[in-house]
Amino acid sequence: MKKRIFAAVAGLLLILCQFYPALAADGYHYAYTYTYDYWEDVRESPDAYRVKMMISTADFADIGGLKDPQGLFVRDRDVYICDTGNNRILQLRMNDTGYERIRVIDAFTGDTSPLKFNSPRDVYISAEGDLFVADYGNNRVVRLDKDLNWVLSFLKPEDNNFDQGTVLLPRKLVADVAGRVYLLAQNVNKGIVKYEPDGRFTGFIGANKVRVNWYDQLWKMIATKEQRARMESFVPTEYENIALDQDGFFYVVTKTFKEEDLRSGVAEPIRRLNAVGNNILVQNGAFWVIGDLEWAAGNTNLTNRGPSKFADITVLQDDIYMALDSTHNRIFGYDQQGSMLWAFGGVGNADGFFNRPIAIDHMGTDLLILDEGGAYGGSLTVMTPTEYGMLVYKAIHQYRTGDYTGSAETWTEVLSRNGNFDSAYVGIGRALLQQEQYEEAMGYFKAAMDDRNYSEAWRLRRMELVEENIVPIFLVVAAILVLPPLWRRIQKIRWEVSQVK
Amino acid sequence: MSEKTANMPARKGLLNKAWWQRFGGSVKYAFHVMFHPFDGFWDLTHEHRGTLAAANFFVILLLLSRLMSLQLTNIMFMKVYWPRVNIFQQCASLLLPLGIYCGCNWGLTTLFDGKGTLKDVYIATAYALVPYILGQLIIIPLSNILTMEEGSLYTVIETAMLVWSALLLVCGMVQVHDFGLGKTLLFLFLTVVGMAIVIFLLLLFLTLVGDGIGYIISVYKEINFRLN
Numbered sequence: 219m220k221k222r223i224f225a226a227v228a229g230l231l232l233i234l235c236q237f238y239p240a241l242a243a244d245g246y247h248y249a250y251t252y253t254y255d256y257w258e259d260v261r262e263s264p265d266a267y268r269v270k271m272m273i274s275t276a277d278f279a280d281i282g283g284l285k286d287p288q289g290l291f292v293r294d295r296d297v298y299i300c301d302t303g304n305n306r307i308l309q310l311r312m313n314d315t316g317y318e319r320i321r322v323i324d325a326f327t328g329d330t331s332p333l334k335f336n337s338p339r340d341v342y343i344s345a346e347g348d349l350f351v352a353d354y355g356n357n358r359v360v361r362l363d364k365d366l367n368w369v370l371s372f373l374k375p376e377d378n379n380f381d382q383g384t385v386l387l388p389r390k391l392v393a394d395v396a397g398r399v400y401l402l403a404q405n406v407n408k409g410i411v412k413y414e415p416d417g418r419f420t421g422f423i424g425a426n427k428v429r430v431n432w433y434d435q436l437w438k439m440i441a442t443k444e445q446r447a448r449m450e451s452f453v454p455t456e457y458e459n460i461a462l463d464q465d466g467f468f469y470v471v472t473k474t475f476k477e478e479d480l481r482s483g484v485a486e487p488i489r490r491l492n493a494v495g496n497n498i499l500v501q502n503g504a505f506w507v508i509g510d511l512e513w514a515a516g517n518t519n520l521t522n523r524g525p526s527k528f529a530d531i532t533v534l535q536d537d538i539y540m541a542l543d544s545t546h547n548r549i550f551g552y553d554q555q556g557s558m559l560w561a562f563g564g565v566g567n568a569d570g571f572f573n574r575p576i577a578i579d580h581m582g583t584d585l586l587i588l589d590e591g592g593a594y595g596g597s598l599t600v601m602t603p604t605e606y607g608m609l610v611y612k613a614i615h616q617y618r619t620g621d622y623t624g625s626a627e628t629w630t631e632v633l634s635r636n637g638n639f640d641s642a643y644v645g646i647g648r649a650l651l652q653q654e655q656y657e658e659a660m661g662y663f664k665a666a667m668d669d670r671n672y673s674e675a676w677r678l679r680r681m682e683l684v685e686e687n688i689v690p691i692f693l694v695v696a697a698i699l700v701l702p703p704l705w706r707r708i709q710k711i712r713w714e715v716s717q718v719k
Numbered sequence: 720m721s722e723k724t725a726n727m728p729a730r731k732g733l734l735n736k737a738w739w740q741r742f743g744g745s746v747k748y749a750f751h752v753m754f755h756p757f758d759g760f761w762d763l764t765h766e767h768r769g770t771l772a773a774a775n776f777f778v779i780l781l782l783l784s785r786l787m788s789l790q791l792t793n794i795m796f797m798k799v800y801w802p803r804v805n806i807f808q809q810c811a812s813l814l815l816p817l818g819i820y821c822g823c824n825w826g827l828t829t830l831f832d833g834k835g836t837l838k839d840v841y842i843a844t845a846y847a848l849v850p851y852i853l854g855q856l857i858i859i860p861l862s863n864i865l866t867m868e869e870g871s872l873y874t875v876i877e878t879a880m881l882v883w884s885a886l887l888l889v890c891g892m893v894q895v896h897d898f899g900l901g902k903t904l905l906f907l908f909l910t911v912v913g914m915a916i917v918i919f920l921l922l923l924f925l926t927l928v929g930d931g932i933g934y935i936i937s938v939y940k941e942i943n944f945r946l947n
Contacts, residue, residue: 257800669795673867676795680866
């Protein structure tokens with residue numbers, strides 16, 4: 219009998235075990251997603267994104283797989299992958315259950331030559347469906363209409379501003395509504411190459427400003443003319459990638475900076491450039507927009523260490539942007555104010571981890587990450603926001619559209635899922651500030667150590683306090699001003715009276 | 720008999736009224752020192768207007784003001800990372816430099832005809848700290864009234880009070896040791912050098928003692944291991 223009971227219990231336990239998912243079986247461990255708090259300490263966060271679909275090189279086995287894919291572009295529901303090693307562009311269309319292959323673009327028609335691509339590095343699709351291809355190996359950018367007829371080639375500028383000793387090696391590009399092409403080319407370090415719609419080169423955008431420090435200045439004063447000419451400091455600008463936001467501003471990322479310039483905010487690895495090339499990225503967060511704050515600098519066991527180096531960037535709705543870091547293979551999300559929303563990802567082969575991520579783009583709120591793959595072959599990861607991620611988006615959107623009450627409510631919901639999230643406190647605080655609930659707002663700003671907003675809330679609250687208590691304040695001030703002289707006067711009179719007596 | 724008892728301290732301890740009066744007077748004397756430093760510091764030690772108790776009182780106030788500023792200063796002006804704050808460490812970071820300063824200063828000046836004793840140096844230093852303490856007590860509530868845009872007022876008061884204290888310290892040293900101004904400044908500089916040396920020696924000593932203890936422990940462990 220005893221044995222039977224034991225067997226029954228054991229069997230029951232075995233069955234129960236089936237309902238317990240093995241921990242981290244899907245590659246998400248407790249620190250997959252994180253944020254930083256004011257003190258730059260890592261704070262665990264609920265996952266904001268999870269993998270929805272993996273499209274790997276094996277899925278293209280019938281057409282020879284993916285070879286060193288470099289470029290990725292999303293227009294509506296269509297995904298374009300530059301299969302660089304195979305000299306072609308793949309067009310996929312996402313649907314609810316998966317995706318379908320639309321076409322393999324490896325040749326086009328028209329009055330130019332060659333009519334094939336050679337290592338296409340990037341592609342941009344205009345709203346009308348025109349293709350702009352950075353045809354790296356053929357030293358040109360070609361514009362094709364949606365039926366793959368050649369329209370125009372953008373060639374090496376015959377302009378003295380452009381170094382005539384080199385060939386044009388187009389790497390990354392975007393185009394604006396009018397058909398102007400903004401190109402990042404290999405070995406061109408003066409910024410973005412700008413072409414007019416007719417193919418004319420009209421200059422560079424967004425070169426680094428030369429910074430002058432007193433030390434160099436001092437040297438220049440005592441140097442000879444020849445020495446000075448040799449010292450002429452030229453700060454090269456090599457942007458790694460470029461993306462357009464909804465307002466037509468460029469988001470660019472760069473890997474060329476000095477590590478020590480990151481923490482002082484000088485390096486600016488992520489920039490938002492306006493038409494004349496000034497960086498207008500808002501950086502109101504507790505720290506600079508530089509990706510990781512902990513670099514595992516002392517850990518020599520790690521091959522991936524050092525600061526984040528961004529390979530690509532994409533801009534979602536409400537000026538939320540996601541940058542793809544190729545040091546730790548992580549994705550960093552920032553809001554319009556430059557506060558970090560989350561960071562997730564890592565090095566590895568499991569879902570949600572990457573080997574050599576090269577490009578990122580978005581479809582709605584979904585993220586698509588292209589992995590060069592190296593020895594593992596290329597792959598495309600489609601990630602979709604979790605409930606938590608959607609709540610954050612909703613809260614930001616509500617605030618941006620003026621629904622402050624709703625925003626505060628949504629942020630409160632976010633907070634109940636992630637109490638470590640400073641942006642949620644700031645979000646509630648800002649919504650309360652808009653509703654003129656200054657004192658409550660101050661509490662939330664204090665929790666997130668947001669001194670600037672706290673100061674603003676306190677200024678308004680103080681004004682309120684002064685207005686409410688104007689009579690007592692006036693009385694106290696009056697008393698301080700009037701009473702001492704009055705007292706002295708009385709003393710004097712008393713003294714005089716006593717003298718008379 | 721009755722006269723004798725009147726001259727002797729009637730009661731010891733907290734209920735001694737005369738002691739409290741003297742203490743209160745010497746604390747109040749700090750204000751005189753603040754505004755009349757030359758006169759004040761001379762009388763402080765030579766006329767025994769200051770007391771050791773008052774000096775201790777000011778040092779305790781200094782510790783309290785530090786702790787209060789950590790706790791009560793508004794986040795706009797000071798952000799405190801509480802997980803890393805240790806009260807004893809905070810106190811030690813004030814008391815150790817103070818102690819080493821007094822010791823070094825006395826040790827050096829006494830070799831070069833300084834008139835002050837260690838007690839005099841300590842009392843004068845503590846009295847010189849009073850503006851700084853008052854400054855702290857002013858800016859803590861002020862930090863909760865100002866906004867960040869008006870923060871320069873905070874900084875100005877803080878700096879002004881610190882400078883005032885520094886000037887008082889120089890005056891105090893002049894009067895306590897009966898030095899000229901140049902000699903005082905020279906010895907203040909030498910005191911700083913001396914403090915650096917003392918701190919270096921202390922660290923060296925602690926490391927060596929630590930290593931020595933570690934050695935004995937490891938020998939003990941080794942013997943224990945062999946015997947078993």
